[in-house]
Amino acid sequence: METIAGERAPDWSSEQWQTRARGWVDEQLAAAGRRITGAVEPRVRPWSLVWRVPTDGGPVWFKANNQGTVHEAVLIATLAELTPDRVLTPIAVDPQRGWSLLPDGGESLRDVLGRDPDLAHWERALPGYAALQLATAPRADELVALGVPDHRPEVLAGLLADLLEDRESLRIGAEDGLDPETYERLRAEVPAYAERCRRLADLGIASTIQHDDLHDGNVFAGPDGYRYFDWGDASVAHPFGTLLVTVRSIRYAAELAADDAALVRLRDSYLEAWTDRYDRRTLVEAADLAMNLGAVSRSLSWRRALDTVDPARAEYAEAVPGWLAELFAAAPLQPDS
Structure with a gap:
């Protein structure tokens, strides 16, 4: 290797x-x-x-x-x-x-939405990203061998257990870190988290590249279609983990409620690429599980990004414990109709 x-x-x-x-x-x-x-x-x-x-x-x-x-x-x-x-x-x-x-990739989807905040732009952008993930799935093992982080459901619970041993990154007891009570809740949550990982893996949807920071600032929207960039947070993982950041960023930008029907439509436009091999109920269950489990992936991504002696890292240090605490806050979108 x-x-x-x-x-x-x-x-x-x-x-x-x-x-x-x-x-x-x-x-x-x-x-x-x-x-x-x-x-x-x-x-x-x-x-x-x-x-x-x-x-x-x-x-x-x-x-x-x-x-x-x-x-x-x-x-x-x-x-x-x-x-x-x-x-x-x-x-x-x-x-x-x-x-x-x-x-140069031209203007971003954020630029487009700034002029025209119609979420139909996202409905057109998400299927292309799903197609990229499907095309990449057969090369997942190769990507891991090349050094892309492995966040597949089969290993994610172990990564959570290891992360909980990194008290320095979690800043336990610090103002910008995990409070001791939340830390103990997370330690107690590991077995249940592992069971959810097993359930997600058992659904059989192939792991692939997962951007892990797919928001409107990381999508080009040019005349040749949508192109996806800034892959520094990416990992090989369950594809639907993408939805955690993407849906949240859309929700906040559009000032929508967490269960707004528009977000469900966007989720479904993304999941459509898998409907030729999985039924809708399975896909929605997998999406809900992946969004819940994804808080750990985000925390791990931030820890890697801040693996440096650069003093400027202190400005972002709260992201590692902050995302991990989101494990208790993640809520699924409303059920598919």
Whole structure:
């Protein structure tokens, strides 16, 4: 198995690192017949650095991931191979360093919804994402071997048990952490959580890539259709875990009640891709289970993203315990009619 060796604590501000990265970008653009025409525009987070790079063929985007999200580079290359109409095809990737260079994707679904907040846009975007997941399912084991985190139902309960031993990340007793009572409730919940994982696995829906942060800011909505990007939080998992973040983000943006019928319609537009092999009742049960179990996946994703010595991580530290506590707050959508 190839080991992906990204940089856990890269000093992205150092002249040495920037010279090396800029040289790589120059080299890849030259191979593509393009050249840089101006200063790069940086955006730095604890888990990644992004440069907007102006070129004579339009802007491109360079991304460097830290060790916790380094799998994104190899993942986007694989997705571009499997579903080239659903993602941006990278100009270049360096899986070992977690670097990628992508063309500009145009406006996002968030931009579109800002002009026209009709949820029909989401009804059209979700089936394409489902198609990507179905196309990727046969390669799930390969993706795990390449370093994409494994959050499949068969292992998720064990990951929860391990996470509960990481008292530093959970910040037990701290103002922005888990209170001791919630922590003990979570420890007591592990057997019931494991049983729900077994039930989800027994339903037989194949695990695949799961974006785990699919909101309107991570979908391009161009003339060639919808394309899905920013895969740093992704894992190989039950596909329907996507719905936790996606439905919640739509609900808050549209100011809808948790059981609004519009959210049920969106869920069903997503599930439609599986109706040729599973009955509707099974799909709805699986969606409810995956949404409930998904809080653990989100907590694990955040812990990986914050696996860095960058002091800026403190700004986001509450996300790890915060998402884990959501395990008690997750509620299914209203039953399918």
